[in-house]
Amino acid sequence: MKYIVSLLITSVIIFLLGNVLPGAHITDYFSAVLVAFVLSILNVLVKPVLAIISIPITILTLGLFMFVINAVIILLAAQLVEGFKVNGFLGALLFSLCLSLVQSVAQNLLDKQEQRR
Template sequence: MKMLAVWLINAVCLLLVANLVPGIYIDGFVRALVIALALGLVNTFIRPILSLLTLPITVLTLGLFSLVLNGLLFWSVAHFVEGFRVSGFWAAFWGALVYGLVSWLASVMLLSRDD
């Protein structure tokens, strides 16, 4: 049940990000649910592999390259999901950053820690 709540929170946060960050467009709530699922799968399966492969550059940049990696993964999901458009790298970079912060904040505020 908690996983469903996190999924819904992430979809709503994606819609909020589309309204806050110029260059990010989402066609509706159902599309936001699909995008949230795709981002979750990408962050679960692909991001750890890419993080390991880019570890040297991440260490050299004192961890800042992980923000670039988040933006690139956010942008790549837009290429695979119909109805999700990101106009360029910087929109993806800021979109991923805002999405991560808003999603984290909403999860902390809405989900109890007792579970």
């Protein structure tokens, strides 16, 4: 149940960012749900492999290279989902940064609400 709620919240965030950010475009809410689902799969399957391969450069950049990996994951999702387009690497990087920031805020709000119960 928590995964479904998280997926729906992420899809709302993706839909909003896709309509607000200059480097990204999303056609409809269904595409946003697909992007959220594809991103969750890519984060489980592809991101760990990329993280392991890039350990030396991630250490040299003090972890900042993970933003590059996140942008690559966004670009892969844009290739896989028809209604989601990102204009180049910088657009993917901006989308990734904003998505991570807003997801973090939303997750903190949900955690605080669960603690009150």
